[in-house]
Amino acid sequence: MTRTFTRYFGLMPLLVALTGSAMAQQPPIKIGALNVLSGSFAAYGKSGRQGAQLAIDDINASGGLLGRKLELIQVDSQAKPDVAVQEARRLILNEKVNFLIGIDSSSVSLAVAPLTKEYKIPLVVMHAATPALTEQCNPYVFRTSNNARMDAYAAADLAAKLPYKRWANIGPDYEFGHSSWNDFIARLKEKKPDVEVVGEQWPKGGESNYTPYITALVQQRPEAVFSVLWAGDLVTFVRQANAFGFFKQIKLFEDPVGAALESIGPMGKEAPIGELFSTRYWFLQSQSPVNKKFVEAYHKKWNEWPSYNAEEHYAGVQMLAAAVKKAKALDADAIKKAFEADGGLTYEAPEGKKWMRPADHQVFEALVWGYTTPSNDYPFVVLKDITMVPEKDTVYPTKCK
């Protein structure tokens, strides 16, 4: 009896050592990220990738998730839905990723979303902004960044407090441009019925000559121009508008990502001063320790300041990790429950609180608006007189249950 006892229990340390090493050798949790890494939006994909990588390094440094390390597999969506679907299938079937994240383009997000049901794999969208994505009530699609409707409503709430009555629009001629302007002006007219629309300009995405649009706007004499031009389009527009003295006569109201470092960086000294620019995250805004730590770590690792897309990807990965911790599992249904439970997952991000609405899996958060100002400390304009539009002003009803 004693002999068997000692024999078995003598084996215990060996057994523990064995299982211990098995734990260490457990395969990593794989996260497949689809971002734009080529073409004119490549700067956004790069900052998104850097933000996600920093979050994964942080999590791995503190022991990983469920005893496993995280691994990021990054692919280029080229902002083309067909390419993205092929790459997403490769990530799911060949790389056996546990989650899909990222996605910068609206059409790509809509194309990839149905795969989540087909393969039962959660997708966390961190940039693409079409409201249609979270209106589909897809059980395994989550968005941890704003959508264009929230941005437009927040912009309208702010615009209603400004003295301008004569408004015009210049936006890229695709869904994002049109739906943003329609949402914005409808909400603004509700709040301020005496608003007048004097003109709409629709240059195509990737336009290189804005001259006809700028001269038309100047002739229509609006007091303020609403615009969702972004990325290279915004940079080109601003450079050409400068030449026409546009900003001397008209206030530019740049929603929702004008103050992206990917845009104001390339503008440099050509950026207009005193215009109202919005962004989803401004790295100098929050004085919270979470933000200070994030900005410092990001700058140390990548030798750049974190743009909104970097922060959104960092926060998105952290929020997904929080859901995994809560679920103690990786399967799609457990993750869904973890995101939805207790009135929706909340997370204290560098930019502030993020709350996920359980019904449609849309995160709500505050938005930053400020006036562009020259800076001695940075090679780009910074925001001053910042207004934070609180997240409650961006909430709109959903049909999802």
Add this chain to the structure above:
Amino acid sequence: MRTKLAVAAVVLAVFPWFLHDYGLQVAIQALVLGVFAMSFNLLFRNTGLLSFGHAACFGAAGYTTALLVSKLRWSFAATLPLALVAAALVALVIGFFSVRLTKIYFTMLTLAFSQMLWAVAHKWYGFTGGDNGITGLLPPGLLGNPKGLYYASLVALVLVSGIIYIVRRSPAGYTLRAVRDNPARAEAIGISAFEYMVAAFVLSGTLSGLAGFLHVAWQHSAFPDLLYWTTSAEVIIAVILGGSAEFFGPAIGAVVLVVLEAVVRSHTQYWPLALGMVLLAMVLFFPSGVISLFQRRQREEVPRAAA
């Protein structure tokens, strides 16, 4: 030749049972592009007309299926006839106006037509969903199952190849090549070059529509990119890779292109660079396609056997 075909048929028929899930997806993609490339080459090989507008037929069929399924709740397979009719109509209109022109002018006009269709799909939000496309088109039954879709695509490839084979050997095929090689003489002996070329364009476009239908069944979505010039370019690249002179050249080119892309992409993000280099090498060193690699050896073997 016959034994070779039989071997190829058997290999292709049992292939899915040896593939993992991702390999099967790549195989379907290769077959669909193969159908498209064969259809494209029907026009190119027999008339010498280089169309840069075949995306219009491909996409018209794809969008017809997507719209019927999403708006009118048609069952997926039932949309096939109308998808083919749509592709044929688009081909008729483009062909009617374009085949009067030759060379670069023909190519540019077909490009213009297809870009016009693209613009419609891209801008008409109320109908096509614009750049947000039409998504969530999960086909039920056979077409929704990867193995089923593989066999459906294989049957399509066999069917299209059969039609092209018959056309090539028919009097109409000889007439087309006569028009291609000497239009003046063909007209002089009373052949209406215009009618024959329009007919070839329509048949080629209709069969491209079959590929468009399968593509939507595979991707579960339709986007304006289906109609964009890059789709036309892709099929031309497949034909260049495989060699247009050989009967199955385009299909082989499609397989090479798709497999190469899948392999390169899983190692690097620089697929377009790799594609550029491969194309450069092909055009410079193997202008008649990858298939010529095998043929040269064959030709060398023949005299040796005779001697």
